[in-house]
C-alpha cells in the first residue's frame with residue numbers, strides 16, 4: 399500500500415488528538431480553579447452586625463488608646479520622676495445674683511404720694527373746690543356727696559361725712575379755705591380710722607417665725623404683693639421664707655422665686671398642680687428650721703366656685719396650723735375693680751378670717767375712697783397699699799399721710 403494515501407488522514411487524526419488534549423486540559427483547569435474559589439473562607443463582613451446584641455465590655459477595653467488621639471511629641475510625654483506640669487484648673491465663676499437692699503419702709507407713702515394724683519384730683523381737689531363755694535347750698539352738698547360716691551367711698555360713710563361736715567361748717571360760721579381744708583382733713587381721717595391696728599403681724603408669740611398667708615383673686619397683684627412684702631420685711635431687718643402655694647400656675651411660683659432671690663429670701667415650691675397645702679406645710683417647716691423671722695405663703699385664688707376655694711384655702715390653713723397658728727391673713731384687692739372688689743372681699747371673708755387688707759393699683763385709679771368702703775365692708779384694716787409696679791411700690795398704710803396725699807399741698 400502506498401504511504402502517500404494515508405498521510406493526510408494521519409495528520410487530521412493527530413491534530414484532532416492534540417485539540418482534544420488541549421480542550422480537556424483547559425476544562426480540568428477551570429474545574430480546579432472554581433473548586434479552589436469555592437473552598438476560600440468567606441470574606442469578613444465589611445461592617446459589624448448591628449443586629450447582634452452589644453458585646454459585653456471586656457477588662458482593658460477602656461485602656462485602649464483611641465485611634466483618634468493625637469500623637470504626642472517627645473516633649474509632651476512625661477518622663478518618670480520628672481516634674482509633672484501643674485495645670486491649675488480655674489473653678490468656673492458662678493455669679494450669684496446681687497442681693498438688693500430694699501428701700502426703708504418708713505415714709506414710703508409720702509414718697510409715693512404723687513401716685514395718688516388721680517384720686518387726689520377726683521376726691522381731694524374736687525371736695526375742696528366744692529367746699530370753697532360762696533354758698534354751700536343743698537345742690538353743693540349733693541355734689542359733695544356725688545364726689546365721694548364716685549370715688550368709691552361707699553354710701554354709708556359718705557352720708558356720715560357729709561352730715562358731720564355740714565354740722566361743723568354751720569357751727570363754725572366762718573369758712574376760710576384753710577379752715578375748710580382742716581375740717582375735711584379731720585373728717586376724712588376719722589372716716590379712715592386712725593385708731594385701727596395696721597401692723598402686719600409677723601411676730602409669733604411662741605418665738606417661731608410669723609406666718610402670713612396671702613389670699614386674693616388671681617390678677618389682683620397677689621404674687622407681686624407677696625414679693626413686695628418680703629422686701630418690706632427684709633428692709634426692716636427680717637429673714638423671710640416664701641411658700642409658693644399657688645401651684646395652679648407654674649409661672650406664679652417662678653415669679654415668687656424671682657422676687658425672693660432678689661432679696662435673698664428662700665422659696666419653697668412644689669410641682670405644678672401639686673397640693674398647695676403640702677407646699678405651705680413645707681414652707682412653715684423650713685421657716686422654723688431656718689429660724690426665719692417670717693414665712694409668707696402665696697395661695698391660688700381661683701374663684702370658679704366658692705366651695706372649691708373654701709376647700710383649698712381651708713385645707714392650707716388647717717395644714718399650716720398643725721405647726722403654728724397663722725399670724726396674719728392678708729386679702730389682696732385690686733382698687734380699680736370697685737364694687738367687684740367688695741364682692742370678692744365678702745367671699746374671701748366667709749372662707750378665711752381676714753386680718754388685713756392690701757389694696758393694690760391705687761396708683762391707677764381715681765377711686766381712692768375704696769380704702770374706706772372696704773374697711774367698712776369687712777371691719778378689717780387696710781394695712782398696705784400698692785402704688786405701682788416697682789419693687790418698692792408697696793407702702794404701709796398710714797391714714798394721715800394718705801389723707802394728706804389725697805388733699806394735696
Ligand SMILES: Nc1nc2c(ncn2[C@@H]2O[C@H](COP(=O)(O)OP(=O)(O)OP(=O)(O)O)[C@@H](O)[C@H]2O)c(=O)[nH]1
Nearest residue numbers: 616617618619620621622650758759784785786787
Ligand atoms: N400699677 C400697679 N400694678 C400693680 C400693682 N400691684 C400689682 N400690679 C401688677 O398687677 C399685675 C398682676 O400681678 P400678679 O402679682 O401677677 O397677680 P396675682 O394676683 O398674683 O395673679 P396670678 O399671678 O395670676 O396668681 C402685674 O402686672 C403687677 O405688676 C400696683 O400696686 N400698681
